[in-house]
Amino acid sequence: MAVPAIELKNITKTFGHIVANHKVSLSVMKGEILALLGENGSGKTTLMNMISGIYYPDSGEILIDGEEAVIASPKDAFDYRIGMIHQHFKLVDIFTAAENIVLGLKEEGPFDLEKVSARVREISEQFGFEIDPKKKIYEMSVSEKQTVEIIKVLYRGADILILDEPTAVLTPQETQKLFAVLRRMKDAGKAIIIITHKLHEVLEISDKVAVLRKGEYIGTLVTAETNETELTEMMVGKKISLNIDRSEPKNRQERLVVKDLDIMNRDGIKVLDDVSFTAYSGEILGIAGIAGSGQRELLEAIAGLQNISEGDIFYHDPRTGKTEDLKDKTPLQIRELGVRLSFVPEDRLGMGLVGNMDIVDNMLLRSYRKGHSVFLQRGEPRSLAERIIKQLEVVTPSAATPVRRLSGGNVQKVLVGREIAAAPTVLMAAYPVRGLDINSSYTIYNLLNAQKESGVAVIFVGEDLDVLIELCDRILVIGSGQVTGIVDARTATKEEIGLLMVKSHKAAAAKETESRGGNHAENR
Amino acid sequence: MQKTDKTVREPLVHITKRPDMPLFPALLIRLCAILLALIICALIIFWLTGLNPLAVYKAMFEGSFSSTRKIWNFLQNTAMLLCIALAVTPAFRMRFWNLGAEGQVLVGGLASAAVMFYVRDSWPSWLLILVMLISALAAGIVWAGVPALFKANFGTNETLFTLMMNYVAIQLVTFFIAVWVPTGSGVLGVLNQQSQNGWLPAVFNQRYGLNVLIVGILTVVMFIYLRYSKHGYEISVVGESENTARYIGVNVKGVIIRTVVLSGAVAGLAGFLLMAGAAHTVTAELAGGNGFTAVLVSWLAKFNPLTMILTSMLIVFLQKGSGEIAQAFRLSSNISEIMTGIILFFIIGCEFFIRYRINFRKKAEEEK
Numbered sequence: 001m002a003v004p005a006i007e008l009k010n011i012t013k014t015f016g017h018i019v020a021n022h023k024v025s026l027s028v029m030k031g032e033i034l035a036l037l038g039e040n041g042s043g044k045t046t047l048m049n050m051i052s053g054i055y056y057p058d059s060g061e062i063l064i065d066g067e068e069a070v071i072a073s074p075k076d077a078f079d080y081r082i083g084m085i086h087q088h089f090k091l092v093d094i095f096t097a098a099e100n101i102v103l104g105l106k107e108e109g110p111f112d113l114e115k116v117s118a119r120v121r122e123i124s125e126q127f128g129f130e131i132d133p134k135k136k137i138y139e140m141s142v143s144e145k146q147t148v149e150i151i152k153v154l155y156r157g158a159d160i161l162i163l164d165e166p167t168a169v170l171t172p173q174e175t176q177k178l179f180a181v182l183r184r185m186k187d188a189g190k191a192i193i194i195i196t197h198k199l200h201e202v203l204e205i206s207d208k209v210a211v212l213r214k215g216e217y218i219g220t221l222v223t224a225e226t227n228e229t230e231l232t233e234m235m236v237g238k239k240i241s242l243n244i245d246r247s248e249p250k251n252r253q254e255r256l257v258v259k260d261l262d263i264m265n266r267d268g269i270k271v272l273d274d275v276s277f278t279a280y281s282g283e284i285l286g287i288a289g290i291a292g293s294g295q296r297e298l299l300e301a302i303a304g305l306q307n308i309s310e311g312d313i314f315y316h317d318p319r320t321g322k323t324e325d326l327k328d329k330t331p332l333q334i335r336e337l338g339v340r341l342s343f344v345p346e347d348r349l350g351m352g353l354v355g356n357m358d359i360v361d362n363m364l365l366r367s368y369r370k371g372h373s374v375f376l377q378r379g380e381p382r383s384l385a386e387r388i389i390k391q392l393e394v395v396t397p398s399a400a401t402p403v404r405r406l407s408g409g410n411v412q413k414v415l416v417g418r419e420i421a422a423a424p425t426v427l428m429a430a431y432p433v434r435g436l437d438i439n440s441s442y443t444i445y446n447l448l449n450a451q452k453e454s455g456v457a458v459i460f461v462g463e464d465l466d467v468l469i470e471l472c473d474r475i476l477v478i479g480s481g482q483v484t485g486i487v488d489a490r491t492a493t494k495e496e497i498g499l500l501m502v503k504s505h506k507a508a509a510a511k512e513t514e515s516r517g518g519n520h521a522e523n524r
Numbered sequence: 525m526q527k528t529d530k531t532v533r534e535p536l537v538h539i540t541k542r543p544d545m546p547l548f549p550a551l552l553i554r555l556c557a558i559l560l561a562l563i564i565c566a567l568i569i570f571w572l573t574g575l576n577p578l579a580v581y582k583a584m585f586e587g588s589f590s591s592t593r594k595i596w597n598f599l600q601n602t603a604m605l606l607c608i609a610l611a612v613t614p615a616f617r618m619r620f621w622n623l624g625a626e627g628q629v630l631v632g633g634l635a636s637a638a639v640m641f642y643v644r645d646s647w648p649s650w651l652l653i654l655v656m657l658i659s660a661l662a663a664g665i666v667w668a669g670v671p672a673l674f675k676a677n678f679g680t681n682e683t684l685f686t687l688m689m690n691y692v693a694i695q696l697v698t699f700f701i702a703v704w705v706p707t708g709s710g711v712l713g714v715l716n717q718q719s720q721n722g723w724l725p726a727v728f729n730q731r732y733g734l735n736v737l738i739v740g741i742l743t744v745v746m747f748i749y750l751r752y753s754k755h756g757y758e759i760s761v762v763g764e765s766e767n768t769a770r771y772i773g774v775n776v777k778g779v780i781i782r783t784v785v786l787s788g789a790v791a792g793l794a795g796f797l798l799m800a801g802a803a804h805t806v807t808a809e810l811a812g813g814n815g816f817t818a819v820l821v822s823w824l825a826k827f828n829p830l831t832m833i834l835t836s837m838l839i840v841f842l843q844k845g846s847g848e849i850a851q852a853f854r855l856s857s858n859i860s861e862i863m864t865g866i867i868l869f870f871i872i873g874c875e876f877f878i879r880y881r882i883n884f885r886k887k888a889e890e891e892k
Binding site: 303304305330334347351352354365369374375 | 755765767
């Protein structure tokens with residue numbers, strides 16, 4: 001039997017008490033494409049970083065061509081002819097393609113760009129790339145830049161290629177081109193590992209699929225013998241019971257109505273496409289989706305931090321009964337309308353809090369404008385800080401400690417505590433338990449539940465499907481910026497949500513929900 | 525696991541960040557740094573010149589404090605440096621690197637000089653001073669405001685922009701002097717020498733008294749503004765994270781422009797004080813590089829206006845002292861510049877030891 005080009009045996013890597021990879025084993029033969037499948041945080045990138053010499057495994061071994069290899073640095077990885085194409089390109093903008101390709105190479109003799117260009121053309125012809133070696137990087141499209149990255153590793157003679165979510169930035173046509181190139185490389189005897197969470201691409205391009213879930217190695221399947229449902233099941237796993245208390249929604253009223261929302265990013269690409277949903281008071285609406293599918297933009301649009309290309313966001317005020325359109329309003333204008341909207345953003349220390357300020361001054365963020373005085377009133381925020389520290393059991397030397405020195409869970413308690421203290425009618429929380437230990441997570445769940453019971457419309461963006469299913473009342477699934485379904489959390493299964501998450505075409509999504517009895521939750 | 529030991533070795537020295545050091549040990553480290561600097565300077569002085577280092581230090585001290593006149597000169601120079609440092613500080617706290625204080629001071633001085641030049645004695649002194657003050661503030665605001673507008677609206681680099689504005693200001697001063705004094709010396713002499721119209725009045729019987737008083741009050745006001753006012757809070761938030769500022773609904777553009785305008789106005793005031801309260805004329809050297817030294821003063825004090833009193837005193841003391849040494853011992857001014865360099869190096873360098881801890885690899889581990 002042939003020897004695998006690269007084989008991993010029982011690789012384990014931990015960061016502090018977090019296990020990123022636990023006893024992962026996989027192998028790739030020459031002339032084979034392996035897809036590495038898993039949700040966010042399942043340890044795909046950590047694993048690949050160990051192969052490319054960025055991290056060093058705690059235990060386990062890596063075999064190259066059957067021999068044990070020590071990969072302690074990216075240079076070692078090059079010596080073993082391993083090349084990684086990162087998701088974020090590492091290119092010098094003002095250099096040409098050829099200059100970027102040879103950057104950092106130590107070659108004998110004088111530097112000859114003509115020779116480099118000739119070699120680049122040769123590689124391009126062999127594998128079917130289209131590239132002009134003399135073109136500058138800043139003049140290139142995203143897919144051209146990716147091509148440069150791939151040629152860069154081929155130029156260095158890589159036989160084992162790792163591509164980290166290469167299709168995330170590509171259009172469908174560009175993806176097809178990339179796949180054609182990958183097939184040629186495979187025919188040329190290269191071993192290829194491609195990280196992705198788009199199931200249809202896995203089925204299209206790969207020979208084998210290895211699935212990771214929460215750092216655990218689940219198994220490897222032959223692509224030809226599997227299907228989407230089986231892969232989704234492996235990816236999301238069996239349901240785990242978390243015993244989160246969930247009450248029935250009471251007194252449901254329309255609170256926030258999002259209609260046909262479109263958002264473009266800076267490059268003019270649609271990150272949200274025709275998103276519509278309603279958030280009701282007294283319920284928790286979960287939002288599920290692969291990271292970067294537009295969740296952040298959606299919440300920021302509601303909070304007035306994103307420009308909206310099209311669509312509307314209506315807010316029904318429970319006190320006045322009036323309806324306000326929040327479109328094209330700044331956060332300040334939204335507050336001045338009397339909309340009590342609280343927002344726990346994903347980036348806690350970069351947006352929700354100021355790391356270098358103490359807890360009291362961070363409480364001030366929401367309330368410093370109060371009063372007509374030109375001076376700050378620190379009295380009220382100080383007592384609020386003391387109250388939050390006591391009630392939420394924040395571990396801190398004092399209220400005068402800069403929040404950046406608190407642990408992740410305590411930072412989050414400070415942030416959530418402040419947002420809840422504003423007595424919101426809508427509470428949005430993005431990944432509020434990310435990086436938190438079990439106890440802190442439950443503190444946050446209980447806080448969200450208490451808000452729901454007091455009649456707040458809670459919007460919860462999460463990544464752990466078990467949590468979403470147990471905490472939320474309804475779950476909106478978002479895939480590539482589109483709503484692929486809204487399901488009832490009490491009856492939905494993880495597989496159902498997992499499938500919706502990886503759907504990207506609207507038509508397919510509509511068919512999917514229809515076959516499951518239509519938008520049952522939405523039409524209730 | 526053997527492999528891990530082979531490839532991953534703890535380096536001989538590694539540096540870790542300290543938790544915040546209490547005030548007293550931090551002060552002790554700074555004191556040690558100054559002492560060390562003085563010892564090293566003494567060795568170098570002795571080695572290079574053979575002079576008695578103690579005599580040299582005595583001369584250095586005398587540079588600032590040997591007579592009432594020298595003390596007032598020292599206070600005036602400190603006040604001016606401090607005033608310019610106060611000007612750049614609000615912008616710095618917002619992470620807006622205003623390196624254009626030199627130019628902002630110059631145009632402030634130029635504007636007040638222009639008013640004095642054209643009015644001469646035709647207005648009463650109080651009115652002249654008022655108009656001079658207003659035009660100096662306006663000039664400083666324009667000079668700082670232009671880069672601020674570009675930064676807020678187009679995201680241009682404020683460091684380069686403000687820096688370039690300095691050279692425009694210098695050329696502008698040279699141009700106006702050439703217009704006002706087309707022939708002869710090419711130097712704009714002291715204006716209103718006879719009438720002293722438009723000169724700041726003496727306070728405590730001292731011609732620099734008012735300058736020192738104004739800057740003293742300004743320091744306290746600036747401290748309170750930055751620490752206890754809503755504006756000051758907004759400045760800190762924008763400086764720490766624009767995303768957070770947007771999140772809580774701060775108008776980031778507005779805060780940038782407002783703060784830099786304030787920065788320019790204070791710089792303009794410094795120009796006015798230099799012109800109306802001391803020089804009574806204008807030259808391209810009116811700010812004398814203090815626009816740049818002020819950056820150092822502000823940074824050394826970690827942008828705290830009260831601490832800046834100390835740092836500006838230190839810098840002026842070093843400047844005066846090194847001048848005195850050069851004169852008293854007939855040394856070239858290079859030796860005193862070397863001393864200033866060494867002292868500043870130690871003072872700035874000791875901050876590293878306050879913020880970081882240096883860990884050596886333990887011997888036992890090495891043997892294992």
